[in-house]
Amino acid sequence: MNTQLSLGLDFGTESVRALLVDLHGAERGVSVAKYPHGQITETLPGTGEKLPADFALQHPLDWIESAAAATRDALKAAGAGAADVIGIGVDFTSCTMLPALADGRALCTVDDWAREKFAWPKLWKHHGAKTQTDRINELARQRNEPWLARYGGIIGLEWFFPKMLETLECEPKVYDATEVWLEAGDWFVWQLVGGAANELPRSTCQAGYKGMWSREDGFPSRDFFKALNPRLENVVAEKMPGRFLAPGEQAGGLCDAMADKLGLKAGTPVSAAIIDAHSGVPGVGAAEPDTLVMVMGTSSCHMLNSPANKLVPGVAGVVQDGIVPGFYGYETGQAAVGDAFEWVRRLLGGDFAKLSDEAAKIAPGSGGVRCLDWFNGCRTPLMDGALTGAFTGLTMNHGPAHVFRSVLEASACGLRWIVETLREGGVPVRKFVATGGLPHHSPLFLQICADVLGETIVVPETEQGPAVGAAILGALAAGAFPDANAAISSMAPTGDARTAKPDPTAAKTYDHVYNDYRQLADKLG
Numbered sequence: 001m002n003t004q005l006s007l008g009l010d011f012g013t014e015s016v017r018a019l020l021v022d023l024h025g026a027e028r029g030v031s032v033a034k035y036p037h038g039q040i041t042e043t044l045p046g047t048g049e050k051l052p053a054d055f056a057l058q059h060p061l062d063w064i065e066s067a068a069a070a071t072r073d074a075l076k077a078a079g080a081g082a083a084d085v086i087g088i089g090v091d092f093t094s095c096t097m098l099p100a101l102a103d104g105r106a107l108c109t110v111d112d113w114a115r116e117k118f119a120w121p122k123l124w125k126h127h128g129a130k131t132q133t134d135r136i137n138e139l140a141r142q143r144n145e146p147w148l149a150r151y152g153g154i155i156g157l158e159w160f161f162p163k164m165l166e167t168l169e170c171e172p173k174v175y176d177a178t179e180v181w182l183e184a185g186d187w188f189v190w191q192l193v194g195g196a197a198n199e200l201p202r203s204t205c206q207a208g209y210k211g212m213w214s215r216e217d218g219f220p221s222r223d224f225f226k227a228l229n230p231r232l233e234n235v236v237a238e239k240m241p242g243r244f245l246a247p248g249e250q251a252g253g254l255c256d257a258m259a260d261k262l263g264l265k266a267g268t269p270v271s272a273a274i275i276d277a278h279s280g281v282p283g284v285g286a287a288e289p290d291t292l293v294m295v296m297g298t299s300s301c302h303m304l305n306s307p308a309n310k311l312v313p314g315v316a317g318v319v320q321d322g323i324v325p326g327f328y329g330y331e332t333g334q335a336a337v338g339d340a341f342e343w344v345r346r347l348l349g350g351d352f353a354k355l356s357d358e359a360a361k362i363a364p365g366s367g368g369v370r371c372l373d374w375f376n377g378c379r380t381p382l383m384d385g386a387l388t389g390a391f392t393g394l395t396m397n398h399g400p401a402h403v404f405r406s407v408l409e410a411s412a413c414g415l416r417w418i419v420e421t422l423r424e425g426g427v428p429v430r431k432f433v434a435t436g437g438l439p440h441h442s443p444l445f446l447q448i449c450a451d452v453l454g455e456t457i458v459v460p461e462t463e464q465g466p467a468v469g470a471a472i473l474g475a476l477a478a479g480a481f482p483d484a485n486a487a488i489s490s491m492a493p494t495g496d497a498r499t500a501k502p503d504p505t506a507a508k509t510y511d512h513v514y515n516d517y518r519q520l521a522d523k524l525g
Contacts, residue, residue, distance in 0.1 A: 314381025
């Protein structure tokens with residue numbers, strides 16, 4: 001092709017997307033490959049063992065095989081060869097984490113451990129560590145641990161150490177056999193570049209937001225871990241080897257085995273991993289401060305860069321240089337958005353198109369039906385995965401479309417609560433950008449969000465913000481640009497964006513709906 005391309009690998013909950021982008025931002029080839037095992041929530045592969053209701057696992061070999069298939073198809077679509085690809089970036093769901101051996105093998109791929117559910121990777125939405133999360137938070141508060149304030153005073157059920165502690169307490173033999181605990185994004189990058197465990201590349205983004213780590217102070221102290229469980233005293237030194245790299249820094253060159261599998265050139269520079277939602281910020285060209293980038297999919301994550309360093313109760317993390325250099329990166333989120341819409345669709349029957357068409361005919365407020373959207377817990381601002389959802393106001397006069405619309409409205413109300421939390425904490429939010437599948441495929445939901453917020457929402461041309469962001473980081477790792485701003489300016493999409501503007505009449509109605517939402521949250525939270 002005589003064109004330099006960067007590959008972004010965007011690992012989602014159900015599939016991986018491979019996107020090839022040139023250095024001027026043109027998307028040259030894309031392919032999506034589903035994971036053969038999908039989300040493992042019912043039974044353990046190979047055994048048929050029924051999993052507990054709060055388990056959500058994945059198969060690590062799915063990540064490799066699906067990435068290989070998607071990459072080869074994207075190359076074919078682009079008419080490109082291995083030599084055209086100058087860099088690789090990886091974004092991944094987080095905190096998805098796994099136990100591994102020092103040689104890089106995921107523990108569940110070893111015959112002796114394949115039949116043990118705690119040896120498998122825990123998907124971000126795995127909620128088995130409720131009691132462990134409570135104890136970590138309680139102990140941190142008792143000890144006045146300084147790192148807790150960076151996370152709004154509470155750490156989340158879906159994070160790294162609760163999941164590790166769950167394994168230690170529920171299946172200690174798996175914990176004993178584990179030589180390396182790490183995030184799935186770091187594991188995949190390790191597979192790409194190879195090398196010894198003590199040199200594996202750990203992402204500062206993943207560690208900062210999900211692992212209670214900071215560049216200034218590292219992880220919590222040995223004394224804290226010892227007080228939590230004596231066997232954890234030396235866990236960082238004994239079971240968490242590696243080196244910390246920021247997204248965009250080169251983790252190494254593509255190893256021979258993975259080059260052969262992906263159809264790429266050995267030695268191609270690979271970036272350190274980034275959380276998928278965070279990758280959406282450079283991916284939509286929104287590196288400027290005070291812009292809330294809402295990555296809306298199965299769940300929603302909302303990212304914001306700010307010059308202000310504020311410790312806001314309920315915010316899931318503030319990390320210096322956590323998204324792009326020079327700013328404090330804030331993360332908030334909603335644990336179930338697209339997942340909740342799909343759940344309601346299954347309960348009601350029919351398809352999204354029909355439900356959306358019927359729901360659009362209903363006036364704002366869903367005919368008095370109200371919903372609390374905590375079907376997978378509440379992430380921001382309550383950070384409580386044990387909370388459950390609710391419907392109120394239902395009568396025999398309501399139909400499926402009223403219920404469906406009430407869930408869309410509840411999700412938008414949850415978003416407004418997050419925005420108010422940031423602003424009340426001293427963090428300005430002045431612009432709204434939405435990316436991911438939902439803003440493109442559900443115009444009704446996008447409009448409801450604009451009406452509930454009373455704000456204009458910009459939707460960039462690309463549906464693939466995180467994948468574009470990963471490709472930008474791959475180009476940075478390859479040295480194609482002097483810094484992140486230059487890479488974003490050149491490679492982020494510049495095409496015409498759509499906007500959703502609030503309807504003043506609907507916005508007034510939604511002020512009342514939002515008040516009802518907050519009152520219901522106060523009662524049930």
